[in-house]
Amino acid sequence: MGATPEIAVIDDLINKRLDELLPQKLESLLQAREDSKTPSMAIIATRGTLDWAYPPFILGSTAAALGWDVSIFFTFYGLNLLKKDVSDLKVSPLGNPGMPMKMPFGPQWFKGINWNIPNLIQAGVPGFETVATALMQKTIANNGVATIEELRSLSQEADVKFIACQMTVELFGFSHDDFISGVDYAGAATFLPVAQTADVALFM
Amino acid sequence: MNFDKELDARGLNCPLPILRAKKALAEMQTGQVLKIISTDPGSVKDFVAFAKQTGNELLSSGENNKEFEFFMKRK
Secondary structure (H helix, E strand, O other), rough: OOOOOOHHHHHHHHHEEEEEHHHHHHHHHHHHHHOOOOEEEEEEOOOOOOHHHHHHHHHHHHHHHOOOEEEEEEEEHHHHHHOOOOOOOOOOOOOOOOOOOOOOOOOOOHHHOOOOOOOOHHOOOHHHHHHHHHHHHHHHHHOOOOOOOHHHHHHHHHHOEEEHHHHHHHHHOHHHEEEEEOOOOHHHHHHHHHHOOEEEEEEE | OOOOOEEEEEEOOOOHHHHHHHHHHOOOOOOEEEEEEOOOHHHHHHHHHHHHHHOOEEEEEEEEEEEEEEEEOOO
16 A cells, blocks of 8 residues: 555655755764774784884874773784893894984084995994994983883883784794783784774784 | 973973873873973974873963973863
8 A cells, every 4th residue: 555645745855854964963973973982003013123113112102192092913023022121122224224324422423424334244244233233222312212111111001902923922932921911912813803993003 | 370290301202201291190180280391392293182182281382492391281
């Protein structure tokens, strides 16, 4: 049985009115949901050098300070960033042409010189990396930049979640005792759902 | 301007001034004012963004002799 002509007219009016009202209503509902949602970030940290130790901890601690939920998943060489002692993290200028080689001491003109040292020498001179790392550490201290240890503990204090990849822990022959406390051990299946709902997901 | 607490972030670089400010604010009461002094030029924009994200009000931001001064009201 079809609708009577009167009902058809009413339906038509309702539909027209709904078309006008719904978009506004939805817009404000979505906006309210957006405003009340805690932003979240998921980072994968894969590098284990002094320079690459900074991005995950700087972004992680800062996002936490902004009130975001943060998870950092450490895998492969990134596991080094969770070791109890991170004072042995190194930086290598070898094959890293973007890295300025400047001295952190002496007069200003001397500090300004960018020492262009050929890869062959960097690779051949024993201890070159150790010297470059010591210079970098000095530069970091001179500039009031936090140490990795400091940023890491600030991150933990601010409830940044640290998840270590259990597969790489075993692959590299580490044990949980090698790492700081407060770390969860899990796999890709744990990380992916976290990343799925994160507003920001970064691979480092 | 009156303030309830002062944070000396001189010589600290990104992201330490923000992290220290967050910590200081957490120990304060709603409506109290935190004065922050920093020497990091990046902190000028960062404190604006921090205020916007966290809802703590940035009452003022100024420069004085290469030092930056912020007054922030706890949410």
